Amino acid sequence: MEATVTKQELETRILNLCTAMTKSCPEWDTALIINRINQYYLTGTMQEGLLVIKRNKTAQYFIRRSFKRAKEESMLKDSAVCAFYPMESYRDAAQVMGSELGNTLVETETLTISILERFKKYFSIKTLHPADSIIFGVRAVKSPYEIYWMKEIGKKHKILLDEVVPGILREGMSEIELTAELYEKMLKMGYHGVTRFYQFQTEMIAGQVGFGESSLVETNFDSPGGMRGMCPAVPIIGNRDRLLKKGDLVFIDVGFGMHGYHTDRTQVYIFGAAPSEEAVRAHRGCIEVEKRAAELLRPGNIPAEIYNSIMQDLEPNFLKNFMGFEGKRVKFLGHGIGLHVDEAPVIANGFTCPLQENMIIALEPKKGVAGVGMVGTEDTYIVTDQGGQCITGGEKDIIIV
Structure with a gap:
């Protein structure tokens, strides 16, 4: 096309x-x-x-x-x-x-x-x-033109996080180096160079990248994940001083865009070691939340009802640090996406207009793990009569590199 x-x-x-x-x-x-x-x-x-x-x-x-x-x-x-x-x-x-x-x-x-x-x-x-x-x-309701390109973007997004990123990670690299090399790879794959947000005064080059507990640091960005950033004046991109070491969790939450449109996906990695049982349990709990939410992405369903039905069924222990960490927790499970990463509808309280076929929504259940970092998933889905159709590859376990 x-x-x-x-x-x-x-x-x-x-x-x-x-x-x-x-x-x-x-x-x-x-x-x-x-x-x-x-x-x-x-x-x-x-x-x-x-x-x-x-x-x-x-x-x-x-x-x-x-x-x-x-x-x-x-x-x-x-x-x-x-x-x-x-x-x-x-x-x-x-x-x-x-x-x-x-x-x-x-x-x-x-x-x-x-x-x-x-x-x-x-x-x-x-x-x-x-x-x-x-x-x-x-x-919010995407045309065949928009759906075609977002599916193509989703395919490249999957390749980026499943195949390209593991080959970039190396001991001793900084968060900034990872972001720079990731950005270079993205551009060569067709990325349009910027990840756009509608939220006032929100800046982002590609997304959030963090090693270990960096992914838990509070930010001014409305996202469950975190990052230390360059400095107080530029609290994005990554940190020059945080170097990758064996046993580090690597959190990558990036948008991928072409011709103005975006998909959104998060993948978590562990470098040079196996993840802890606590991290695996938390991550797999997020996978189950994403699956349940995706099943409900059908025309006629109400975003607020989807949000509440899932949140009310979660165990109290799992809810601790779910969708954030300690004081920084967001009150949504997903968001519309297209020309902006943050579009309507939002899977959250207050959004009562029914879903329509061909809306596209990114689901992002995540959970902070003290001393480890942010785990969880994010994928982009098309609303269909059969539930959400994933266009970014689907939820994955923590990838061991």
Whole structure:
């Protein structure tokens, strides 16, 4: 399949979003899209600009830079649904489409006060409404194009963690060296170079890498795993001073991405020794949780009910340090994934919209083991009538290297 998104698919995405916005906010008149990933999803190109969608199901894409590149990349350039215009400032957009926006939907997680003030210089907005959850709801159900590429990504992700990583690990290497060599291998396999998150101010190059108890260190990232990181100013990537030694647990939780899309997987290794019985029990307990959760990834099932049915059945001893370690524990079992690693739906309390076929969800049950590190699993699944279809290889025991 071609990597370029077709005109028909892009037009369908815009129309689907219009339908969803009307259902969620019947009084809407205009939607302003400034998030570059959302712009890419709807236009097939990622530029600095403003995508305006009107209630009549037409769109106008105003591009500051690069208009030339947008015209080269996007299949919408000849579409009746969306027109492209060069833009120096929002004044140019207002001159083309008029200043009256009426009831306006915006991405509240992206729109800053300063950008909003610039909007207000040239546009009249009657009311503001959040568009974030509406857009995520549309993006959550993947098209055949998206599923094809995420399956291809999942195949490479499996090879990376099952076959490539064991050949990289060597005694005395630092976490930074492992991350650097892992990143090089990923790029050569087709990785697009960055793992993207929607969560505000979240940075990640590939994912979390840690030796031993480094994988238990608390972070500012909403994940059960941990890492020491480079330094307080850059608490990601890995630590230069933590060197791999025999008996170390190696925790690798990385996204793999191509053409903008990602899968998510975690694999745990033990270097130069056998894992302890405690680590094996904890890890295999996580495998069983993943299997049970995957079986429930069926259309119509409620994410919050999946979460609670599994959590309520876990033994108190297993729940200790489950989904984190000591004070740092997250309150979910999985998350949607696609153009961002952290998408809807989330397998957690509060998410009550039923699952739909072709949603894609990463399940990641993990458990901290004192003095050892983080164990557990993560794989990416497609929601189907038969339960979750794994596209990253499936849960594995701790790999002995």
